[in-house]
Amino acid sequence: MPEGDTVWQAARRLHSALAGKVLIRSDLRVPRLATADLTGRTVLDVTPRGKHLLTRIEGNLTLHSHLRMDGSWKVFAHGQRWAGGPAHQIRAILGNAAHTAVGYRLPVLELLRTSDEDRAVGHLGPDLLGPDWDPGVALANLLKDPERPLGEALLDQRNLAGIGNVFKSELCFLLGVTPWLPVGHLPADRAAHLPELAKRLLEDNRDRPIRRTTVTHADTTRATASAGRRAPDLFVYGRAPRPCLRCGTRIRVADQGDGSRERPTYWCPTCQRGPSPAPTRERRNRPHTAG
Template sequence: MPEGDAVWRTARRLHQGLAGRLLEGSDLRVPAHATADLAGRRTLEVVPRGKHLLHRVEGDVTVHSHLRMEGSWRVHPVARRHALGRRHTVRALLWTGTRVAVGDSLGMLDLVRTSEEHRVVGHLGPDLLDPGYDPVLALANVVSDLTRTITEACLDQRNVAGMGTIFTAEPLFLLGINPWTRVGELTEEQVGDLLTTARRLLVLSCRAGRTTITGRGDVNEDDAWVHGRVGLPCKRCGTTVRVAPIGVQPQQRVMFSCPTCQGGRAPTDDGRPQSPLGHRRERSS
């Protein structure tokens, strides 16, 4: 699922392509809104809210979408509208005289009144990429249940919005915290540092134009400390990075960590050898 930085970049791309321009047509391919027509309305802005996208147009209307696992929004020259629209996975087309925004494989798409956006995003905690981010409220939310693992608490978008597995695994590694640590085993200062670090990394990725942990321009697919690096040596200590499930269904995820740098293997790790992801990486010894 795209994380806060990817959603922020998507919102920026849509905003730059459509904001201030009059929509000449729309095609929302979901039953509830299949007859909706946004033609004649001007795009006011497109903003992210956690992992949600809010495309606000004139007349108190917001096109609300969520990318989920496979979704994307792209902006193309309007001449490509008919060709792109033939794809069976396309869920939305919004076009001006020069541009068409194509929503493909969207996990969620609906129309709401802009004045009632709280119906779809009001449950979210403070957004780490919001200029008005409230760190005090975010901290209070995360530490409200001391029995949860810190990973589950951070991934719960009701506590803090924008963190996914990347921007949870990487700050945990940088701070030497085991992902399976219970919230009650950490100090509020540690949790606050974790959220601050996650926000810093998200902002860095937004500025870089790609998901990045180090910020280095010469790093491509391995720009991470632990996320996605299962079976490879830790960049700090050389121990093999491991992955294990965390949480319960349907919210269960997998989390990457270094057993040495982060205080031991996961309780859900069976200890069997783990191979690296992808065919271009060599397995560590």
């Protein structure tokens, strides 16, 4: 599930493979870009912005992509067999003499002027992994609508950019409140701690191949290590109806909207205070990925 850490990793891979090199292959497989040809141009850099990727190319051009739920960029060495999905799912190919970047299932792909990037990302709040990060602005954005459920506010990229459904559930657990708590009801000390904690979660995971939120909490790590087992990667996300790592209560899961669709949301009814859905709204757990 691509979130800010995953997009940061994708940008780093793309930048390493493409930046400073001339494109010898360009194939953008969406109708409005079918005639666009970037061959002969040098890729300047690849920059993440929240969950967005900006591939900047000489000539004041930016290829803007967004992974959403299923998209991915794969990088292959020259002559390496591509593996990322069937050919009909390929939406973009950018290649130089040494590497080829292939974009699979990209729901958003557009070519715009670099000077017009704000059209694509100007609405975003401070980026948790970006140079524009400002915890004060992020918190003020979250508190603008004090009656909005915290989980929904965290997923709104206009407030702060980079949190997805996994980090939403994990962050609410670490704050000790349910995702349905109105953000304005968050205790003042926890509200002040929220931006720092969110940033730390993403920073801790931007260099990891597998997302983990439990490794920095020694109490949980010791408990699992004593049983001869590695600590679970996540506290609550994807763990219903297994026991909470802290109190043993069964983790629950229910849908919560994010302004566009319902998302499975996980919480511990004992460790997290605040409102939660009625049992009739609760849903069964389903398989997930956390990468």
